Amino acid sequence: MSLLTVSGLTKRYSRGGKTLTAADDVSFHVEPGETLALAGPSGSGKSTIARLVLRLIEPDGGRIEFEGGDFLALGGSALRARRARLQMVFQDPLAAFNPRATVARVLDDPLRIHGIASRAERPRRIAALLERVGLAADLAPRAIHEISGGQRQRVAIARAIATKPSLIVLDEAVSALDVSVRGQILDLLLDLQREQRIAYLFISHDLGVVRAIAHRVILLDAGRIAESGDARAVIDTPRSAIGKALVAAAPRLNRNRP
Numbered sequence: 001m002s003l004l005t006v007s008g009l010t011k012r013y014s015r016g017g018k019t020l021t022a023a024d025d026v027s028f029h030v031e032p033g034e035t036l037a038l039a040g041p042s043g044s045g046k047s048t049i050a051r052l053v054l055r056l057i058e059p060d061g062g063r064i065e066f067e068g069g070d071f072l073a074l075g076g077s078a079l080r081a082r083r084a085r086l087q088m089v090f091q092d093p094l095a096a097f098n099p100r101a102t103v104a105r106v107l108d109d110p111l112r113i114h115g116i117a118s119r120a121e122r123p124r125r126i127a128a129l130l131e132r133v134g135l136a137a138d139l140a141p142r143a144i145h146e147i148s149g150g151q152r153q154r155v156a157i158a159r160a161i162a163t164k165p166s167l168i169v170l171d172e173a174v175s176a177l178d179v180s181v182r183g184q185i186l187d188l189l190l191d192l193q194r195e196q197r198i199a200y201l202f203i204s205h206d207l208g209v210v211r212a213i214a215h216r217v218i219l220l221d222a223g224r225i226a227e228s229g230d231a232r233a234v235i236d237t238p239r240s241a242i243g244k245a246l247v248a249a250a251p252r253l254n255r256n257r258p
């Protein structure tokens with residue numbers, strides 16, 4: 001059984017009397033320990049799909065099955081409990097967290113809210129999480145706005161893994177980082193996936209990054225799936241018009257080609 005199965009997912013927005021279909025009959029699955037990338041031009045519906053899967057917004061149609069259950073049917077405490085297994089990392093942790101909160105506080109919250117560790121145990125857990133993502137323990141009392149973008153993204157990853165998720169949705173999680181920091185964060189994600197068999201729904205407009213990290217890729221065009229398959233096969237030999245256009249517009253990919 002797949003970890004996540006999305007079928008016929010549809011989300012419409014009305015804008016100035018017109019209807020825009022941001023996700024149009026989208027179906028896919030994610031297997032345990034797998035990275036599925038969603039790529040496509042700006043406005044193609046990547047973040048809409050991420051937000052639907054996380055239930056930050058509700059769909060107009062379709063089904064989401066997560067860990068064998070109807071995710072859209074969950075509410076209240078059942079939803080909260082299941083959410084521990086489905087975490088997220090966004091592009092800008094400064095927007096996701098209270099910038100004045102300390103690193104310790106950001107990591108303490110999920111441990112407390114999901115009842116993962118007692119008050120006495122939590123400092124040790126926080127130190128272990130920081131160590132796991134390659135951060136020094138003395139970062140714990142620092143405020144989120146005082147640390148670097150790369151350190152913040154490591155804190156966001158530490159927070160995401162705190163609840164032992166089976167799936168993490170990453171929406172442009174490395175896009176704002178410079179190239180060397182981006183490489184380090186991608187390596188960390190790969191290590192965590194190997195260790196903990198976490199699946200990633202990895203959203204990026206950067207086909208070079210997708211090719212490096214994803215097993216499979218879905219290319220979106222105006223809310224619809226234009227093409228999908230093995231990440232390297234799709235990126236090296238795109239068949240859809242949007243795939244060809246995206247590859248042609250990706251300079252780093254072209255340089256790597258013979």
Ligand SMILES: Nc1ncnc2c1ncn2[C@@H]1O[C@H](COP(=O)(O)OP(=O)(O)OP(=O)(O)O)[C@@H](O)[C@H]1O
Nearest residue numbers: 013015020022041042043044045046047048049205
């Ligand atoms: N809350 C909203 N209200 C109205 N329209 C929206 C809303 N959110 C997204 N849209 C529209 O839905 C479409 C898909 O947006 P979405 O943010 O999912 O694209 P995206 O692929 O993530 O783009 P980007 O690469 O720029 O992040 C766009 O046309 C966008 O303008």
Ligand SMILES: [Mg+2]
Nearest residue numbers: 046047048171
């Ligand atoms: Mg987006």
